[in-house]
Amino acid sequence: MMFFLETVISGLMAGVMYSLVALGFVLIFKASGVFNFAQGVFALFAGLALYDFISMDGWFYELFGFALPVWLGIIATMGVMVIVAWLVELLVLRHLVNQEPIILFMSTIGLAYFLEGLGDILFGSDVKPLDVGLPSGASDYLLDNYNFYVEKLEVVAALIAAALVIVLAIFFQKTRIGRALRAVADDHQAALSVGISLRMIWVVVWSVSGFVALVAGIMWGSKSGVQFSLSLIALKALPVLILGGFTSVPGAIIGGLIIGVGEKVAEIYAGPFIGGAIENWFAYMLALAFLLVRPQGLFGEKIIERV
Amino acid sequence: MFYREAGQFKTSYTADEAIFPILQDRFFIGAILIVAFGVIPFFIDDYWANAILIHFLVYALAALGLNILTGYCGQVSLGTGGFMAVGAYASYKLVTVFPEMNFIVVILMSGFITAAVGVFFGLPSLRIKGFYLAVATLAAQFFLVWLFNKVGWFYNYSPTGMIVSPPREVFGFLVTGPDAHPAARYLFCLSFVVVFAWAAKNLVRGRIGRNWMAIRDMDIAAELIGIRPLEAKLTAFAVSSFYIGIAGALYFSVWLGTAEPTEAFDINQSFFVLFIVIIGGLGSIMGSFMGAAFMVLLPITMKSIMVDGFGFAVGAAKHAEVMLLGSLIILFLILEPHGLARLWQILKEKLRRWPFPY
Numbered sequence: 001m002m003f004f005l006e007t008v009i010s011g012l013m014a015g016v017m018y019s020l021v022a023l024g025f026v027l028i029f030k031a032s033g034v035f036n037f038a039q040g041v042f043a044l045f046a047g048l049a050l051y052d053f054i055s056m057d058g059w060f061y062e063l064f065g066f067a068l069p070v071w072l073g074i075i076a077t078m079g080v081m082v083i084v085a086w087l088v089e090l091l092v093l094r095h096l097v098n099q100e101p102i103i104l105f106m107s108t109i110g111l112a113y114f115l116e117g118l119g120d121i122l123f124g125s126d127v128k129p130l131d132v133g134l135p136s137g138a139s140d141y142l143l144d145n146y147n148f149y150v151e152k153l154e155v156v157a158a159l160i161a162a163a164l165v166i167v168l169a170i171f172f173q174k175t176r177i178g179r180a181l182r183a184v185a186d187d188h189q190a191a192l193s194v195g196i197s198l199r200m201i202w203v204v205v206w207s208v209s210g211f212v213a214l215v216a217g218i219m220w221g222s223k224s225g226v227q228f229s230l231s232l233i234a235l236k237a238l239p240v241l242i243l244g245g246f247t248s249v250p251g252a253i254i255g256g257l258i259i260g261v262g263e264k265v266a267e268i269y270a271g272p273f274i275g276g277a278i279e280n281w282f283a284y285m286l287a288l289a290f291l292l293v294r295p296q297g298l299f300g301e302k303i304i305e306r307v
Numbered sequence: 308m309f310y311r312e313a314g315q316f317k318t319s320y321t322a323d324e325a326i327f328p329i330l331q332d333r334f335f336i337g338a339i340l341i342v343a344f345g346v347i348p349f350f351i352d353d354y355w356a357n358a359i360l361i362h363f364l365v366y367a368l369a370a371l372g373l374n375i376l377t378g379y380c381g382q383v384s385l386g387t388g389g390f391m392a393v394g395a396y397a398s399y400k401l402v403t404v405f406p407e408m409n410f411i412v413v414i415l416m417s418g419f420i421t422a423a424v425g426v427f428f429g430l431p432s433l434r435i436k437g438f439y440l441a442v443a444t445l446a447a448q449f450f451l452v453w454l455f456n457k458v459g460w461f462y463n464y465s466p467t468g469m470i471v472s473p474p475r476e477v478f479g480f481l482v483t484g485p486d487a488h489p490a491a492r493y494l495f496c497l498s499f500v501v502v503f504a505w506a507a508k509n510l511v512r513g514r515i516g517r518n519w520m521a522i523r524d525m526d527i528a529a530e531l532i533g534i535r536p537l538e539a540k541l542t543a544f545a546v547s548s549f550y551i552g553i554a555g556a557l558y559f560s561v562w563l564g565t566a567e568p569t570e571a572f573d574i575n576q577s578f579f580v581l582f583i584v585i586i587g588g589l590g591s592i593m594g595s596f597m598g599a600a601f602m603v604l605l606p607i608t609m610k611s612i613m614v615d616g617f618g619f620a621v622g623a624a625k626h627a628e629v630m631l632l633g634s635l636i637i638l639f640l641i642l643e644p645h646g647l648a649r650l651w652q653i654l655k656e657k658l659r660r661w662p663f664p665y
Contacts, residue, residue, distance in 0.1 A: 092637055092641070095641040099640075100644075101437070102377075102383055102585070102589075103644045105438070106581070106582070106640060109578060109633075109636070110632075110634065110635075110637040110640070111633060111637065113630070113636070114630050114633030114634050114637070115633075116633070117626045117627060117629035117630025117631075117632075117633060118630055120626040120629070121627065235445070235574070239442065239446075241442065242443065246438065274457075278453065280449045280453055281446060281449035281453050284443070284445055284446035285446055287442070287443075287446075288446050291434070291439060291443060292431060295435045306527075307527050
């Protein structure tokens, strides 16, 4: 029983990590209707940039002779992500207005390739251990008192994710820009007609998802180092998306938790019987099974079709 | 001046419905076919066959398959790599279990097996649409690659997990294995591609193809006018997977000779074929070929320019290549979202009026 609980909790924590990536997808999809495949590469790129700012063997250290403290590094990386968002709007999205969704989707795959190559050229392709001072190892308190194994980092990740969701919720509900974002998500043309600048909104929304990617990059980077495979977490986040619905923030969170737990439980209890390493596709099958019952995902808007 | 249909009168329905109704088009295609069948085999060597020609033919066939599904029926699929793996492993099992079977039959059978698998993974398309479906097809991609990795029966329990294509003859010429002459392998692939391109062109012009296009343009309206979505979508999945399966079988047995699922059939294959289709032009048979030529030649050209021309290190050139590829794709989508096929069409329009455009 204890073991089962441990499995579930570690699944929940892994799920939080997936949710972090899925969140970035949902934000962009809601505001601009773009299915941003580059989200995983965003996380990789943010992680690489952050590592460069705060470590002793990056460009930044070479140029200026000192490395930034972690908090300043995070702010600087945020600046980089805003610049990336602005460039994406300026060079890509602006020219693809009114194209079919699949064309936009393909352009984000192109973007993913581009950022991947750029990241490799700028920062090198070796594995970089990102250390921003997050705790690691098992939680001693739980292990000593309850004989319960939980990674400290995963607990911190869960707390940060919760904080992130609260901050985003406040941002969306209470601020002026947040209201504008929701208006755009609701109806592009109506938003345009009351004087909301779509371009500005796109830059903001891509920056916000860049910020989410940065958080995801920090978490995954602290867990297993900043490396190319980080960009593949985008593939992990996709089943979360279809499970929760492309347009729902709570869906991304709950979907992530379901996938995380389902994956861990299946890997441990069903994996050995069918050869193991099933986590690559199990999440997809789980999501697919859900979809057959609810084609719009758990929390997606009901799909209404008219001729 | 030269490309002009004035004076070419059609006196029968058959003539009117010909694939290439214009005389110049027929000359053009005929010339290409004559060069492809009659000239290239005499000059082909291993490098040209492996790096460019067979490479191109295999991807053109896979792109044809995906174009039928995505371009004509509107169902976005990211499972191409997985379906190619089905074709490859089916051909491997058939060749090793029935060594006497004619190799052409083997390839066709692998196509049919892939079609069955494709129909199975196409079932969700009846319920879900758009990006939800695209992600659902990723399930096929990951599941199939995992399956071929884990289940020993598929690779005959070989200790490395690799599959190796044994030498096989067609009409007395060796077409697979290391000793096969490049010309024989090339002609074998070319014949498949030509026959199936012709079949695809006719298929999409007929009733089935029109049903697909109706479903693509608006599935509810199509249903209302009496097209069965179940039938249309599943036939699209079947035909498309058949093509992709044959491409996968040729990819493994004729082109590479050895394969290992995680490398040869990973998700980048799916994206690569999707790029071919988008760059070539959605819903165009000709476009699949042009897209394949573009995507096959681009990395080779870029590599030779950067490594040989400017003396880049191979590693840096690889990264720069990925970067350039990404930006070229974006640029292409911005400049011509309808792909090379559209450019070709524009060129033909211009050519008709040339040299007096007014």
